Amino acid sequence: MENEKIEKTLYELRNEIEVDTDLKKQLRKTFVKKSRARKWKNAWIPLLVAASLFLAFLLSNEQMPHVKASSLKITNAISFLDIGSGEITAYTYQDGRLYISLEGKGIFVYENELKQILDDTADSFSRSSKGEKLLFTYNGDVFLFDMKTTKSEKVLDGTPDSNYIYPEWKDQNHIYVTKVTEKEKQIVEVNVQTKEETFIVSGEMASFVEKEQKLIFERHGDIIIYNIKSGKETVVDRGKNPSVTNDGNYISYVKERSGFEDVWISDMDLETKNKVTTNPSLRNELSDEGMYHYQFPIWGNDERTLYVMKKRNDVDNGTANIMKIELSEQSSTEIETVQSYLQALMVRDDDFAKSLLKDPPEFLTYSNPKQIGFQIFETTKNEQSTSVKAEVYWTDTALPYYKVSTYDFTLMKENERYVIETVKELSAIELLSNERNEIEWVKDGKGEVLFSLQDIPQSFIQTDNIRFSSLLRTHDEKNVIFSLQGMDEPSDVTLLSFNCETKAFNLLAKLEGGIMEKVALDATGRYVTTDYSTDAFDSKLVIFDLEKGKRTDFTNVHSVFWKGDKLILEEVAETHSMYYQFDPQTGSKINY
Amino acid sequence: MDVKFVDLYDAYFDDIYRYVYVKTSNKWETEDLVSEVFRKAFENFSLLEGHQNDKAWLFTIARNTVIDYYRKNKSVLVGDNFEQYLSPLPFEDPFDGKTEKECLQRSLKHLSDGDLEITELRYFADLKFKEMAIILKKEEGSLRVKSNRITKKLGVLVKKCLGG
Structure with a gap:
């Protein structure tokens, strides 16, 4: 050779x-x-x-060591995918990818982006795959979908009297599927080659645990474990939409209590159960319904991640989000708990934010003013509690308003995890435009005028018809970055900086045909984001590298908040929007 | 050196994984050892500054971690485990239908420890001779010659295995 x-x-x-x-x-x-x-x-x-x-x-x-469901703590939860106008009809998670069916639009795969892979839609997907083969149902028929070639073929026909839904692999040739007739719902086993069908048990939405030869399914609002060999049934809990982990150790399901739905997990041996969402109450009314409606909690590959669809109950045709819930045997530290809380506020995951508070207030998040970043700078351990101090940066959309609030979060351990007991605002410093068109720095109730509209060199101003818009002060308090909003049509935006020591103005950028929405600064003070919309209503985002004087432009993207020196941004497409984490230093983008 | 740890991680994870796997032939041990390698690298990341080659630095950690592991677990022998990766069929038992690839797998276990190490670093860890020279503390030129001889030796062994 x-x-x-x-x-x-x-x-x-x-x-x-x-x-x-x-x-x-x-x-x-x-x-x-x-x-x-x-x-x-x-x-x-x-x-x-x-x-x-x-x-x-x-x-x-x-x-992953097996621990009791009650020992699993939520380390993070985020609604990372928002299906704006569409209806999610089904989804499943396979090998690091989320397969999502959008009504009338097709089947999409979410990996680094949401990409359409099939024109067909699905009413349900199989929980797991066999090799590259996934099952899905549509209009009562069962299809085989090859994840590699993205081709599908029909393997089972429904009849005028019976439809198939919720397929589940048993082995290479057999599937369990729910057969829906006018009278009842049955779980049947079907040989996909010979089409031979065997009745197994009454119920729907079966998950198969091969090692124990058990089916987990729902029947009339009960979650049931069914021993295939002995026929013995055990009720897990009241609930719907059961699903099991690939290792067969945990069951996830949605349970309703007093009008509030929440996602629960249970051990397969039923020893413990754990609620992993905290559905807040609806706002503005004395409703006995939770803010969110949860559906189909399914597991990721690692038995420590859950994906769940949630919709707001208080909005007509509310958008559907997919939320990722990360679980761990180890509880988050005090700092991580505060970070998670602030993140949840910024992306408006009220349910997760609320779960981190000992006595949550009724309302947590508001549209404006809103948080756009934070930095944790001190922590002190006391005998019974821990104090975490953090600066939180606030803005008001399209207005010349910026606030740096310093908060003291007091955390204590409850059920082996940290919860925020109190949140106290220690100080607040505001940067705003007063009625005399002056930019004022307000500290401890005392205002200091930094500059006025008249101080700005005429060479930076195209028209008299302008106003101050979004602004911020750098962390070292040496510079103010501010924007001037042109009021003529077509409007434009001028982004400038003002050095508080030398009193010099500097032009950062001119954004033509734009309406300024917000500016935000990363934790290091090197990068500034500018969100604006064009006259054609396109969302634009520019990241300025203040150190190198470079800019990076994005279209149809919003900045959400700065998580340290990484930017969490939201990409908006026709059918959906989703969160990414962007590293301005490397230009790399990862799923959030 | 302006290199972030995650950049190093992203660039060399696959090479480290395959190198450790070919050493252990066991997925679980590979996971443990790969995690250990990167943990050590992370803790000592500040020491990378001033080091002439980041991949060689990382592989020195990987190699030492694997050696330490087997030193601590004397009952687990590299050779024994390595057989799991290779086919259990005896080399001296030629049979019809054997592919060159299968024969090459078998031939690898007939190499001396030193020769096997060079082959693993060169082909499974995808290292350059320059990097191997740093790790093995040997001359680049002599490694090049040695590697060439090993390849020839493997050619002869494969031929023998194929019944030629």
Whole structure:
């Protein structure tokens, strides 16, 4: 055998070693968090975070140990995908990808983007796949979908009297599926080759646990475990939409109590149960209904991630979000708890924010003024509690208003996890435009005029018909970054900076045909985001690198908030919007 | 050196994984060891500054971690485990239908430890001779010659395996 061929074959052998991408992703997360923590102002914060992440690391280092459902704590939850005008008819999670069916639009896959892969839609997907093959149903028929080729073929026909829904793989040739007739819903086993059908049990939406030869399904509002061999039935709980983890250790389902739906998880052996959402009450009315309606909680590959669809109950034709809930045996640290809380406020996941508070107020989030970033800068451990101090940055859409609030979060341990007991605003410094068209810095109730509209050099001003719009003060308090909104049509925006020491103005950018919405600064003070909309109502985002004088432009993107030096942004498409994390230093974008 | 840890991680995770896997032939041990390698690298990341080659630095950690692991677990022998990755069929038992690839797999276990290490670093870890020289503390030129000889030796072994 020639040397060249030996070398080629050695490389082929190398490529046959399949890299564990799940490990790669999980482990990476721990280092991304650690690296980010290093940038914080105080050196002790990374130490604390690193300590907790090290525990998380140790955990990710091993095969997921089985712990009781009640021991799993929520470490994060975020609604990362918002299906604006569309209706999600079904979704499933396979090998790091979310497959979503949108009514009348087709089947999409969500990985780094939401991409349409099939014109057909689905009423339900199988919970798991066999090789590359996924099952889905549409209008009573069952289809086989090849995730690699994205081709589908019909494998089972419904009849005028009976429809199939909720398919589940049993083995290569057999499936469990719910057969819906006028009279009842039955779980049947079907040989997809011979089409031979066997009745198994009354009920719907079966998940199959191969190692225990059990089916978990719903019947008349009960979640039931059915032993296929013995026929024995055990009721798990009241609830709907059951699903099990791939390892068969946990069951997820939606349970309603006094009009409030929540997502629950249970051990397969039924020893413990755990509620993983905190549905807040509806606003503005004395309603006995929760703010959210949850559906189809399904598990990710790692048995520590849940995906759940949620819709707001108080909005007609409310948009559907997919929320990711991350669970861990280790509870979040005090700092992580505060970070999660502030993040939840900024993306308006009231249910998650509320779950982190000991005595949550009725209303948590508001449209304006709103938070656009935060920095945690101090923590003190007391005997019974921990105090975490953080600066939170606020703005008011399209108005010359910026606020830096310093909060003291007091946290205490409750059920082995930290909850926020009190939130106290220690100080608030505001930057605003007064009625004399002056920019004022208001500290401890005392205003200091920094400059006025008349002070701005005429060369920066195209028209007299202007007003101050969104602004901010840099963290070192040396500069004010502000915008001037042209009021003529077509409108334009001028972005300027003012040096408080030298009193010099500097032009950062002219944004033609725009209406300014907000400006925000990252934790390091190097990057400024500018959100504006064009006269054609396109959403534009510009990130300015103040250090290098560079700008990066995005279209149909909103900034949501700065998480340290990473920007959480929302990409808006015709059918949906979704969150990403953007690193302005590397230009890389990852799913959030 | 303006390199962030995650950049290093992203660039070399696959190479580290495959290198460790070919050493252990066991998914779970690979997961443990790969995690251990990156944890050590993260903790010592500040030491990378001033090091001439970041991949060589990372692989030095990986190699030492694997050696340490087997030192601590003396009952687990690399050779024994390596057989799991290779086919259990004895090399001296030629049979019809054997592919060159299968024969090459079998031939690898006939290499000396030193030769196997060079092959693994070169082909499974995808390292350059320059990087291997740093890790193994040997001359780049002599490694190049040595690697060439090993490849020839493997060619002969494969031929023998194929019954030629």
